[in-house]
Amino acid sequence: MKHGKKIAHLGRKTAHRKYMLANMACSLIEHKFINTTLSKAKALKRYVEPLITKSKNDSTHNRRIVFRYLKNKYAVTELFRNISQKVGDRPGGYTRIIKLGNRLGDNASMAMIELVDYNSVYSLGSDSRKKKRRRRKSKSSSQLEDAPTVEEAAKEDVPAVEEAAKEDVPAVEDNKENSNENIESEPKDS
Structure with a gap:
C-alpha cells in the first residue's frame, strides 16, 4: 500500500531520480525556465523550492547544503548571487508551472516550469512602458x-x-x- 509515500518515482530508481532532479534544477537555475513533462515539473518544484529558500540566507552552511543537492558549483553561485537577491522578499512560490498540451510522440502532458520573478509577462513589478510611435522626420x-x-x-x-x-x-x-x-x-x- 502507498499510504503516506508522497515521492514521485518517475519510473526511475532512487539514484537515477536524484541525479535527474539535480540536473533539471541546475538547468532551471541557469536558464530560468525549462520544458518537461508535467509530472517531472511537479517533482522538480518540490525539489528546488526549498533550495531557493535556503539561498536567501547566504552562509557557508547553507551553500554546502545546497551544493549537496545540486552538485554544480556554478548553479550554486548563480542561485546565491542573483536569484536569492531577486526573490528575497517573496515568502515562497518561486516557480510557476504552465501546461503546454500533449507531446506528439507519446501523448505525455508537457509543461513549462519557470522562475516567477524572471518572467516579464506575468510578473507584477515589471515596467509597463507604452510603445513609442515613430514619426516621420519633420522637414527642415x-x-x-x-x-x-x-x-x-x-x-x-x-x-x-x-x-x-x-x-x-x-x-x-x-x-x-x-x-x-x-x-x-x-x-x-x-
Missing part, C-alpha cells in the same frame, strides 16, 4: 517655406484639370461623329 524649415501649401497647390491644379477635361470631351465627340459617318458610308448588303 527651409523646405517647408519653399514648398507650396496644400490649398495653393489645389487651386492651381483645379483649373488645369477642368481645361483638360473640356478639351478632351469635344475630341471624343468628334471621334463618335467620324465613326458614325464611317458606319453610314459603308454599303449595306441587303
Whole structure:
C-alpha cells in the first residue's frame, strides 16, 4: 500500500531520480525556465523550492547544503548571487508551472516550469512602458517655406484639370461623329 509515500518515482530508481532532479534544477537555475513533462515539473518544484529558500540566507552552511543537492558549483553561485537577491522578499512560490498540451510522440502532458520573478509577462513589478510611435522626420524649415501649401497647390491644379477635361470631351465627340459617318458610308448588303 502507498499510504503516506508522497515521492514521485518517475519510473526511475532512487539514484537515477536524484541525479535527474539535480540536473533539471541546475538547468532551471541557469536558464530560468525549462520544458518537461508535467509530472517531472511537479517533482522538480518540490525539489528546488526549498533550495531557493535556503539561498536567501547566504552562509557557508547553507551553500554546502545546497551544493549537496545540486552538485554544480556554478548553479550554486548563480542561485546565491542573483536569484536569492531577486526573490528575497517573496515568502515562497518561486516557480510557476504552465501546461503546454500533449507531446506528439507519446501523448505525455508537457509543461513549462519557470522562475516567477524572471518572467516579464506575468510578473507584477515589471515596467509597463507604452510603445513609442515613430514619426516621420519633420522637414527642415527651409523646405517647408519653399514648398507650396496644400490649398495653393489645389487651386492651381483645379483649373488645369477642368481645361483638360473640356478639351478632351469635344475630341471624343468628334471621334463618335467620324465613326458614325464611317458606319453610314459603308454599303449595306441587303
